[in-house]
Amino acid sequence: QQQVKQSPQSLIVQKGGISIINCAYENTAFDYFPWYQQFPGKGPALLIAIRPDVSEKKEGRFTISFNKSAKQFSLHIMDSQPGDSATYFCAAATDSWGKFQFGAGTQVVVTP
């Protein structure tokens, strides 16, 4: 069973537009929510992460919004650029558990 559900599976956005990817989780013990970016043939790299004591975190053009009561979090990519074209994975983990649960991934294509 997938403990972290990610949507959409893919999305196409025009340059300068906003990309939004959503994730939902079930286990209330999760306390660390990272987003990873992966380019074809490469390993994923951490993009941004949030803990449940804050509702939003922004780093440059990337923002995580976190809704603890709804058990949902999302990634917003503002002013999307062709170089942002990649697959994005959300994940959830607990310090005590040690294992990350990854979403299925979202392939983002930014058109010129």
Add this chain to the structure above:
Amino acid sequence: DGGITQSPKYLFRKEGQNVTLSCEQNLNHDAMYWYRQDPGQGLRLIYYSQIVNDFQKGDIAEGYSVSREKKESFPLTVTSAQKNPTAFYLCASSIDSGDEQFFGPGTRLTVL
């Protein structure tokens, strides 16, 4: 230059053969992980190790084996018992379990 290295980048195997994938890190991380990535399925955890000489099965451990004799090394053996081994294999490490995971560049295994 700190990081995680995986070798080889591409690996071909005949059916019925065991093959070992290498993963080395010089980040002085305690925890190491092996994931399998298939198209559209995200990252699935095979094995993880929180400390030297100790490791636990992940979600899809059948047909795989690991060892953790040294802190910097976590090799993965894909045995002939793994029925569908063709995939992209990713190794990761973290300072401690539940912390940010750093990924290697991956090994693409193809069974001929």
